[in-house]
Amino acid sequence: MINAQDIHDGINIINQTQTEADLESARLHWLGKKGLLTNAFKALGALDKDERVEKAKSLNEFKEKIQAALVQSKLRISQILLNEKLNQQLDMTLxxxxxxxxxxxxxxxxxNQLHRFFELRGFTSYSAEHNFDVEEESNNFxxxxxxxxxxxxxxxxxxxIGSQLLRTHVSASQPRILKQLNPPIKAVVFGRVYRSDQPDVTHVPVFHQMECLYIDKKCHFGHLKDxxxxxxxxxxxxxxxxxxxxxYFPFTEPSVEIDVWMPEEKQWLEILGAGMVHPNVIKNCGHDPDSxxxxxxxxxxxxxxxxxxxxKDVRQLYGADVELLSGCDLWQ
Amino acid sequence: MAIVLSVSWLSELLGQSIDDVTALSERLSIQGLETEVIESSTANMTHVVVGEVVKTIQHPNADRLRVCDVNIGEATLLSIVCGCPSVTAGMRVPVALIGAQLPEILIKESKLRGVVSQGMLCTSMELGFSSKKQPLLCLPNDAPLGVSIVDYLKLDQYWLSIDVTPNRGDCLSAIGVAREVAVILSQPIKWTHHFKLPLDGTKTRLEDQACTQYAHACIQSVNTHATIPYWIEQRLFASGIHRVNAVVDILNYVMLLLGQPMHAFDLERVHGQVYVRKSKQGEQLVLLNDSTIHLNQDLVIADDRGPIALAGIMGGLNSAITDKTSSIFIESAVFEGNQISRSSKYHGLQTDASYRYERSIDPGQVCNALAYAVELILDICGGKLVSSASIDHTIPTDVIHFDTSLVKQYLGYDADHNMVCQLLESLQFNVRQHSENKIHVSVPTFRNDIKQPIDLIEEIGRLIGYEKIQNVPIVITPTHQSDVVIHQQQMMSRSLIARGYQEIMSYGLLSKSYAQQFENSNQLVCLDNPLSEEFEVLRTSIVSSLLLQADYCINHGVDAVKFFEFGKCFPKSQVEYRSLGLLVYGLKDQYSFDRRNEIDHLDLMGDISVTLGQLFPNQTIEFSQEDIAPPQYFHPKQCAQIQVGGHMLGWVGHLHPTLSQSYDEHLIVAEMNVSTMNSTDFDQLKPQESSCYQACIRDLSLLVKSELTNEKILACIHTTNVNHFKKAYLIDVYQDSVSGNMYYTYRIVFQSHSKTLKEKEIVKSIDLLIKSLEEVGITLRESMNDSIS
Known part of the structure; x- marks a missing residue:
């Protein structure tokens, strides 16, 4: 007959199982169809009532102990398996x-930055219209x-190019816009301009400009500055x-150049030219300069x-130095 | 052109010393004359003093050297060896002591042919203010011995280099700049001269309106070899004007002072009457610089025999002053800027004179300048004034009617009426009160850039200083219309950079021989005046630019590249249009350690599909090889048309072998006309709900004969009207190693929205599909007639 020592030994064995398969065979050993406890329960029928009650009681206690040990070991083994998985390292630094x-x-x-700024302020950007690299002499000059x-x-x-030219400034778009639209006008134009300069550190024969044009009834120099x-x-x-x-620019008056202060170099650096649109330009393009x-x-x-x-060298912008170009990435 | 003036000259004209040169330069810059302070050539000179040559003796060992005893006001005399033949006892000269730092040399004690020399006697060239070899600089007899020459001659520490804008021709002169300084210092100009010409001679004949004034003076017995004073020399040197001879130097000096160009002829080589006229057909002129020009409707000065000078630009050789000249004819005139500009451009000649005439000179200065020049010449070169004459049309004074309230309207600065009047008067404008706020402003003759009220507003603005004007925000209004071009470029860029592409930019100007590889030469737009052969024509394709950039990368050992560029193309027969170009070569992922696949056209087409797909959602993006005539730079059989919703957008494929043969790399390119990208062209496709019934799949393996393409097969499948057909796609490409036959396997998907399909229905559909494929000659793989699974 199964005694308490057998159960104790059995629990020890269960507690030492390391795999799910060992645990399963331990379960079958006790609780399977032909398991020791199953057989012992079956054998109870042959006993007389008093003895049966007493044996059944102890068998049930044994069963509960075995079951508890099995549950515990199941948890223990799943933890072992989890730990094994957790120990499998991949080189995630490849x-x-x-x-x-x-x-x-x-x-x-x-x-893109300038475009965003001026679009937010209600300026219309013209890329498809009023924006030609090959221009008429009249618009450019x-x-x-x-x-x-x-x-x-x-x-x-x-x-x-024959009777035409490559625009020397995007200001050439001013007459195109002024001739076609009625004030108030708030326009920006981005584009390429061309000048006969040999490429060097500060010059390239082709470069980009933005032109900004604002025409209204009451507009003054303070608006320009702001x-x-x-x-x-x-x-x-x-x-x-x-x-x-x-x-001095022939198409603006008063005309100004704007410098920014370079704290490291301790000097002013010129960055753009501006001015109030010259009344002659407004008149030339069919509007009343007094209004x-x-x-x-x-x-x-x-x-x-x-x-x-x-x-330091403007030509770098027109080269294929990918390392340099991809390093210019402050706004992305 | 920058004009360089010494600070001491300006203080002399103003009669006031200028202490803070940096502050003055900054204020001048803000006021419109962009000024830079530069160190003068004599800035760092030390240990040069006034000395007197007491005695000279012949050097014992050298015929050309003399040994001089020099008194520099100290107890002992210095012994100095001098090579200048003009050295004589009693003269006072600059003495560079031992340790003196001259612009070119440091003076050390030395032995010259065995005799110790304790310094050097100096010429103006050695002192750094002459470009011409000169005798010793002879100082007045009252020059105090031992005094620093820098202090005695008032040599400059600083010069002002001033960039003069084209409207301010008046500031191409010391007097003009001094007037601007005077406004800053609130100090009137002090300089005057009182010499007057008798104007008693025969007048020159003006036969053309482009000359409005002409004055001249004739002087006899002039010594053109005279030594000009050091202060003239110094001022000419600072401004970079070359020394010629005493007369020409003086005329140049007066031009620098007053802005009036003048020219001197050899009077004995001028024959008969002097005329100012247009050149006649066929006339030629040999100029001072020895070049012969063919005159073309130019304004010339002529005598009875023909032209003797190209007016306002350069004199003729036949009437020029020579070493032997003793009588001179000096001209001071006003020639019209447009005329001079035209001739200057036509003949490719720009001179100090033409530069000033083009920017208009002061017509009020013609006679004054001539008189001052004559005064200096008589003083320095001697001679006798024999005659002078002037034709001066009355110079009209411009009067501008000005409403002072306009100032506030334009500048947004509250300058009151009195302030406006005062500022204008400080610039020597004559202001007369007309009515409230209305004034009449007379413009001085030297300010011929001032013509209308806006010009006065600018004068007031620059004197007030734009920094004083308050910023005022503009009223923000919503934009009516967004810039589709920029918007689309941004979207495409974002997609491309996410897939590893780098944006680059190119000049877009190419050599003609290179550009011809991309477009017929009759379609190229050529510049009339190219910078060089490298930049002769405008590009007709972005790929042409990208290939140049790729060439650079290949030559620099870059082994993988994915580039894109947005830009304009300019074929002759079309309006310029915007284009997107792509170029790739090398490994798909050059930093991969396990998959070293080279990028191919299908990779590029995938990138294009995704990029265009973002721009045109719900549109089919297809690549077609049917009936195409690609641009000449593509391999004709290895390229495809890019189509969006059935519209042609561009091309993708391998480069033409003639362009790619010099490279080992496989260059794959694409180009799309983005000007035509307008999503409104397309019908918006509606989203489709998926079916909840099971889809059935059948695979078909087809024999692909030559000329047959995936595109043709799919077109046949799609055009066959098959029940419950949902989609078909290529799942395998197989080439039989024995027969060499090519097979494509397609997966055909059937699905209904209303029921589960029965086997019978699917078989019927597949049979129909096979039949219609066979009708156009597309057959199943022979051994796999039973491939319907």
Whole structure:
């Protein structure tokens, strides 16, 4: 007959099982169809009543103990298995697959920033209309108050294509917009401009500009200043100091150049030209200069990008140095 | 052009010393004359003093050297060896002592042919303010011995280099800049001169309106070899004007002072009457620089024999001053800027004179400048004024009617009426009160850039200082219309960079020979005046730019590249349009340690599909090889048309072998016309609900004969009207190694929205599909007729 010592030994064996299979065979050994306890219960029928009651009671106690041990070991073994899994280490530091990210060009990044700034302020950006690289002489020069033989024409060496030319400034879009739209006008134009300069550290024959044009009834120089200061600070942070220097452009008057203070170099750096739209331009394009005034400015995108990313050679922006270009990634 | 002026000259003109040069330069810059303070050539000179040559003796060992005893006001005399033949006892000269730092040299005690020299006697060239070899700089006899030459000659520490904008021709002169400084210092100009010309001679004949004033003076017995005073020399040197001879130097000096270009002719080589006229057909002129020009409707100065000078630009050689000249004819005139500009450009000649005429000179200064020049010449070169004459049309004074309240409207600065009047008067404008707020402003002759009220507003603005104007925000209004081009570019960029592409930018100007590989030469837009052969034509394809960039990468050992560029293309027969180009080569993932697959066209097409899919949601993006005529830079049999919703957008494929043969890399490119991308062109597809009934799958393996493509097979499947057909897609491509036959296996999916399909129905559909495939010659793989599973 099964006695308490057998049960005690059995529980010991159960407690030492290491796998689910060992545990299962231990269960079958006691509680399976032909298990010791199952058989012992079966054998109870042959006993007389008193003895049966007494034996049954102790058998039930044995069964409960065995069952409890089985449950406990099941938990114990599943913990062992879990620990085994948890110990399986992978080298998660192997290089990720296809993980190379590209980058938008620094010039595009600046354009995107400016575009966002001016769009939020209600300026309409014209890329598809009023925006041509190959331009009429009139839009690039004469309508902008730069007559033939004017010395200002030689400020910008122009590429010609028959009777047309490659625009030397995005201001060439001003006449196109002014001729077609009625004030109030709030426009920005992004595009390429061309000047006959051999590429060197500070020059490239092709570069990008943004032109901003604002025409309304009551517009004055204070509006110009606020708009320019705001966009410069939007790009470069609120501590950026600006300086307005009187200058000359035939299509604006008063004209100014705007410098920003470079704290490290301890000097002013010119970054854009601006002014109130010249009454002659407004008149040339079919509006009444006594009723409408406005401001305009043009800014070189390369200059801003170089300033922002600390680039020293403008030609780098037109090269294929991927390491450098992908490093210009401050705004992504 | 920058004009360089010495600070001491400006203080002399103003009659006031200028202490804070940096502050002045900053204020001038803000006021519109961009000024930089530079160190003068004599800035770092030390230990040079006034000395007197007491005695000179012949050097014992050298014929050309003399040994001089020099008194520098100290107890002992210095013994200095000098090579200058002009050295004589009694003259006072600059003496560089031992340890003196001259611009070019440091003076040390040395032996010259055995004789010790305790310093050096200096010429103006050695002191750093002359570009021309000169005799010793002879100082006045009252020059105090031992005094520093820097202090005695008032040599400059600093010069101002001033960038003059094209409207301010008046500031291409010391007097013009001094006027601007005067406003800053609130100090009137002190400089005057009192010499007057008798104007008694024969007047020049003006035959063209492009010359509005012409004055001249004739001087006889002039010594053109005279030594000009050091202060003239110094000022010419600072501004970079080359020395010629005493007369020309003086004329240049007066030009620098007053802005009036002048020219001197050799009077004996001028024949008869002097005319100002347009050149005649066929006339030629040999210029001072020895070049011969063919005159073309140019304004010339002529005598009875023909042209003797290209007016306002350059004199002729035949009438120029020579070593032998003793009589001169000096011209001081006003020529119209447009005329001079035209001739200057036509002949490719730019001179100090033409530069000033193009920017307009002060017509009120013509006779003054001539008189001052004559005064200096008589003083320095001697000679006798024999005649002078002037044709001066009365110079009209511009009067501008000005409403002072406009200032506030334009500047947003509350400048009251009196302030406006005062500021204008400080600039020597004459202001007359007309009525309340209305004034009449007379413009001085030197400010011919001031023509209308807005010009006056600018003058007031720059004097007030734009920093004083308050910022005022504009009213923010919503944008009516967003920029589709930028929006689309941003979306495509985002998708491409996420898939590993780098955006790059190129000039878009190419050499003609290179561009011809991408487009017929008659379609190329050529520049009339290219910078160089490298930048002759505008690109017609972004791929042409990308290939140049890839070439750079390949040559620099970059083994994988994924590039894209947005930009314009300019074929001659079309309006310029925006295009997106892509170029890839090398490993798909160059940093992978276990999958070293080379990128191929299918990778690129996947990237394009996803990118376009973001832009055109719910549109089919397809690549077609049917009936296509690709751009010439694609391999004709290895490229496909990119189609969105059935619209052609561009091309993708391998480069034409003639372009790619020099590379080991497989270059795959694509180009799309993004100007035509407009989502409104497409019908928006509606989303479809999925079916809850089971889908049934059958695979078909087809023999692919040459010329047959996936596109053709799918087209046949899709056009066959089969019941319950849902979709078909390629799942395997297999080439039999024995027969070489190519097989494509397609998975055909059937599904109904209303019921579970029965085997019978599917068999019927598949049979129909096979039949219609066979009708166009597409057959099942022979051994797999039973492949219907």
């Amino acid at each position: 290089p990720a697959r296809d993980a190379i990210k590209g980058n938008t060009h620094p010039i595009s990044q600046v354009i 004469s309508l902008l108050n730069i007559p033939e033989n004017h010395p200002a024409r030689s400020m910008q060496d122009t590429f010609f 708009t320019i200061d705001a966009f410069i600070r939007y790009l470069f942070g609120h501590s950026m100091k600006t300086r307005y220097r009187s200058s 409408f005034r406005g401001f305009a400015f043009g800014v070189g995108i390369e200059r801003l990008a170089m300033l922002y990313f600390g680039l």
